Amino acid sequence: MRNFVFHNPTKIIFGKNTIPGIGAETAALARKVLLVYGSGSIKANGIHRAVTASLAAAGVSWVEHGGVRSNPVLSHVHEGISLAVREKVDAVLAVGGGSVIDAAKAICAGAPADCDVWQFLRGKKGIRAALPLLCVLTLAASGSEMNGGMVITNEATRQKFGTHSGLLYPRVSILDPEATYSVPPDYSAWGAVDAISHVLEFYFTARESDVEVQNRLMEGLIAAIMAACDRVLADPRDYQGRAELMWGATLALNGLTGAGLGMVGFPMHMIEHSLSALYDVPHGAGLAVVVPGWLRWHAQQEPAKVARLGRMVFGLDEGALPVTATATIDHLRRWFAAGGCPTSLSQLGIGAADIPAIADNALGLARVWRLKEYSKERIVEILQHCQ
Amino acid sequence: MRNFVFHNPTKIIFGKNTIPGIGAETAALARKVLLVYGSGSIKANGIHRAVTASLAAAGVSWVEHGGVRSNPVLSHVHEGISLAVREKVDAVLAVGGGSVIDAAKAICAGAPADCDVWQFLRGKKGIRAALPLLCVLTLAASGSEMNGGMVITNEATRQKFGTHSGLLYPRVSILDPEATYSVPPDYSAWGAVDAISHVLEFYFTARESDVEVQNRLMEGLIAAIMAACDRVLADPRDYQGRAELMWGATLALNGLTGAGLGMVGFPMHMIEHSLSALYDVPHGAGLAVVVPGWLRWHAQQEPAKVARLGRMVFGLDEGALPVTATATIDHLRRWFAAGGCPTSLSQLGIGAADIPAIADNALGLARVWRLKEYSKERIVEILQHCQ
Numbered sequence: 001m002r003n004f005v006f007h008n009p010t011k012i013i014f015g016k017n018t019i020p021g022i023g024a025e026t027a028a029l030a031r032k033v034l035l036v037y038g039s040g041s042i043k044a045n046g047i048h049r050a051v052t053a054s055l056a057a058a059g060v061s062w063v064e065h066g067g068v069r070s071n072p073v074l075s076h077v078h079e080g081i082s083l084a085v086r087e088k089v090d091a092v093l094a095v096g097g098g099s100v101i102d103a104a105k106a107i108c109a110g111a112p113a114d115c116d117v118w119q120f121l122r123g124k125k126g127i128r129a130a131l132p133l134l135c136v137l138t139l140a141a142s143g144s145e146m147n148g149g150m151v152i153t154n155e156a157t158r159q160k161f162g163t164h165s166g167l168l169y170p171r172v173s174i175l176d177p178e179a180t181y182s183v184p185p186d187y188s189a190w191g192a193v194d195a196i197s198h199v200l201e202f203y204f205t206a207r208e209s210d211v212e213v214q215n216r217l218m219e220g221l222i223a224a225i226m227a228a229c230d231r232v233l234a235d236p237r238d239y240q241g242r243a244e245l246m247w248g249a250t251l252a253l254n255g256l257t258g259a260g261l262g263m264v265g266f267p268m269h270m271i272e273h274s275l276s277a278l279y280d281v282p283h284g285a286g287l288a289v290v291v292p293g294w295l296r297w298h299a300q301q302e303p304a305k306v307a308r309l310g311r312m313v314f315g316l317d318e319g320a321l322p323v324t325a326t327a328t329i330d331h332l333r334r335w336f337a338a339g340g341c342p343t344s345l346s347q348l349g350i351g352a353a354d355i356p357a358i359a360d361n362a363l364g365l366a367r368v369w370r371l372k373e374y375s376k377e378r379i380v381e382i383l384q385h386c387q
Numbered sequence: 388m389r390n391f392v393f394h395n396p397t398k399i400i401f402g403k404n405t406i407p408g409i410g411a412e413t414a415a416l417a418r419k420v421l422l423v424y425g426s427g428s429i430k431a432n433g434i435h436r437a438v439t440a441s442l443a444a445a446g447v448s449w450v451e452h453g454g455v456r457s458n459p460v461l462s463h464v465h466e467g468i469s470l471a472v473r474e475k476v477d478a479v480l481a482v483g484g485g486s487v488i489d490a491a492k493a494i495c496a497g498a499p500a501d502c503d504v505w506q507f508l509r510g511k512k513g514i515r516a517a518l519p520l521l522c523v524l525t526l527a528a529s530g531s532e533m534n535g536g537m538v539i540t541n542e543a544t545r546q547k548f549g550t551h552s553g554l555l556y557p558r559v560s561i562l563d564p565e566a567t568y569s570v571p572p573d574y575s576a577w578g579a580v581d582a583i584s585h586v587l588e589f590y591f592t593a594r595e596s597d598v599e600v601q602n603r604l605m606e607g608l609i610a611a612i613m614a615a616c617d618r619v620l621a622d623p624r625d626y627q628g629r630a631e632l633m634w635g636a637t638l639a640l641n642g643l644t645g646a647g648l649g650m651v652g653f654p655m656h657m658i659e660h661s662l663s664a665l666y667d668v669p670h671g672a673g674l675a676v677v678v679p680g681w682l683r684w685h686a687q688q689e690p691a692k693v694a695r696l697g698r699m700v701f702g703l704d705e706g707a708l709p710v711t712a713t714a715t716i717d718h719l720r721r722w723f724a725a726g727g728c729p730t731s732l733s734q735l736g737i738g739a740a741d742i743p744a745i746a747d748n749a750l751g752l753a754r755v756w757r758l759k760e761y762s763k764e765r766i767v768e769i770l771q772h773c774q
Contacts, residue, residue: 001564001630003402008395014647015390177388211627213611213635220603227599240598243388247647248600256643260401260634 002262010146014175023058025172030090035062036104038096063087072103074154081110091132098142105150105168121161130167140246141191143253145173160273177242189339190284192229195249197287206261219312274361288341292333293386299325355383389649397533401562410445412559417477422449423491425483450474459490461541468497478519485529492537492555508548517554527633528578530640532560547660564629576726577671579616582636584674593648606699661748675728679720680773686712742770
């Protein structure tokens with residue numbers, strides 16, 4: 001077990017009817033906030049009204065910055081930073097899913113900075129100050145509501161990069177499972193795939209692969225997230241299913257799973273980021289394609305841990321490790337497909353001829369994330385497993 | 388799943404050679420600290436010297452308050468409060484196991500208070516201010532290094548009571564597994580029993596017993612703690628075993644296991660506290676007696692969850708639920724015994740004639756903890772299952 005620091009100061013307020021508490025939580029930190037949100041679904045489902053009524057009642061004023069897209073883009077972040085500086089807000093309030101929260105984090109980091117926020121995402125500079133962030137979560141997926149990570153797409157350079165800072169942990173995140181009742185089935189499944197893939201990155205790429213307490217926690221999380229997603233797809237208003245999916249996705253990337261594992265890579269995310277950057281594929285859908293392909297490639301080298309996943313989570317035991325590993329990957333891929341996810345590049349309309357360009361793009365992020373073992377040849381080989 | 392707030396701001400610094408960092412962490416919070424420790428084993432194993440050298444190098448001065456006993460007593464806490472006030476310390480640094488940390492928490496709460504600290508433990512008053520606390524942990528057991536709880540024994544009234552406050556979370560806890568190499572086998576096993584029993588209290592007494600994500604996490608923790616303890620008993624200097632036992636015990640009572648479960652009771656702890664208060668039994672040893680007895684009583688009413696534990700953690704399936712439940716309890720009791728723990732009142736020298744007095748004592752804590760369903764008759768019945 002490797003040395004680690006675990007320090008997650010985010011306060012999670014979880015449950016039914018918790019959104020009206022956002023005003024009081026915000027007032028403890030700010031008098032004026034930048035309210036960041038997405039396509040406007042929060043206006044259709046009443047969450048925008050509930051949040052602004054709560055802010056007004058608590059004496060907090062706000063400036064709106066809507067229109068964050070899935071795969072949030074740098075130009076829109078720049079507009080948010082300008083608005084935050086011009087309006088002299090004390091904090092940022094994100095109301096949405098991972099894309100909205102990540103855009104809000106980029107604004108938090110960019111507003112007090114004396115350089116362009118993209119320098120942080122390129123790994124060229126470190127974040128030294130950030131506005132405080134609060135969140136109201138509306139999608140179970142990214143875990144951004146309880147961590148210091150953010151991912152932003154630079155549409156000019158077609159690069160989707162991510163970084164992390166202790167200054168970007170939300171101070172408070174409100175998680176009301178009922179706020180996700182209106183998430184459609186495909187987005188619900190993509191969210192589950194995203195959460196599961198976060199766990200799998202730690203499970204398979206950690207330097208220390210035999211830490212039993214961590215392995216057990218990760219296996220339990222994957223099993224629980226899959227069961228919760230099944231409930232949600234059967235009934236979108238199953239409270240328990242929505243709640244377990246939301247909490248499971250939060251735990252999947254809040255630092256818990258990686259404790260003591262040493263360095264981990266995020267190679268599946270690295271490759272998926274190129275699908276999103278080049279084809280604007282939704283992140284979870286892209287992962288449903290990349291995860292089985294990466295696992296097929298990985299199982300050729302190290303079938304034992306893949307087989308363990310199948311044994312512990314799916315109850316599979318086919319005798320020889322490589323056979324059990326293959327059965328495990330098939331089981332997971334079939335579950336992705338049953339949830340309506342694409343599981344091959346061809347289903348995304350991406351052919352074999354496109355693979356070298358995707359690999360070139362991914363190589364840029366491999367350098368930023370220091371995944372030195374991921375050469376272009378290796379990325380091409382993995383993408384061939386995704387066809 | 389019930390509504391909950393999860394907010395655990397403790398910074399955990401985990402791993403080898405981390406203790407020399409305590410000076411810099413302390414200097415960020417205080418110029419003068421009260422150094423609280425136990426019987427002096429930290430002087431024998433070099434930890435006292437490492438801590439004080441680090442404090443001195445960081446320019447932090449300290450006043451010593453050693454001599455905390457297992458089952459820390461109120462009179463010694465009172466002395467610590469007087470010393471902290473007289474010496475005008477800015478913070479308290481606990482170097483030890485759960486008893487030392489709990490005594491330090493009581494001093495943190497008592498020093499700025501205008502009432503006796505026992506009023507907090509009796510549940511008569513709420514804690515409104517506390518000195519900041521830092522910890523260097525030397526025993527994997529109580530979880531006190533990452534929560535806001537404390538348990539103190541009033542030797543005058545023979546009451547062992549506990550309470551909780553958001554103000555009592557340690558700011559920083561350093562967990563070096565090598566600091567536990569010198570813990571003898573019996574204490575190591577008692578620590579594991581303590582950690583497992585924390586998980587079991589949530590697993591069996593929660594209002595919401597079917598939250599899959601929480602059940603899976605708890606089952607994984609129990610399995611991992613047992614496996615780690617087996618490694619430690621086979622080789623006291625097995626780093627991985629010591630590390631997993633330490634981190635597992637921390638996770639067992641840091642708020643994670645109880646998220647979303649609603650009200651939980653701590654009836655096994657409640658009854659054990661009376662064994663400690665009346666007979667000065669080490670807490671973990673007392674729990675090894677109470678847990679199997681409580682489970683035998685509980686399985687008569689609700690065998691299904693006990694059987695689930697056996698199925699998920701021990702791989703047991705004996706067909707009928709009550710039979711599997713009985714096998715589960717036997718498995719756990721045999722594991723306690725194999726680790727050298729007592730598993731019956733008679734092994735503690737406590738006879739049937741003593742049971743009514745133990746129940747009377749436990750009833751006092753049942754009232755403080757509002758475990759209304761625990762009548763004297765019920766407690767007697769459970770204790771009879773512990774014989």
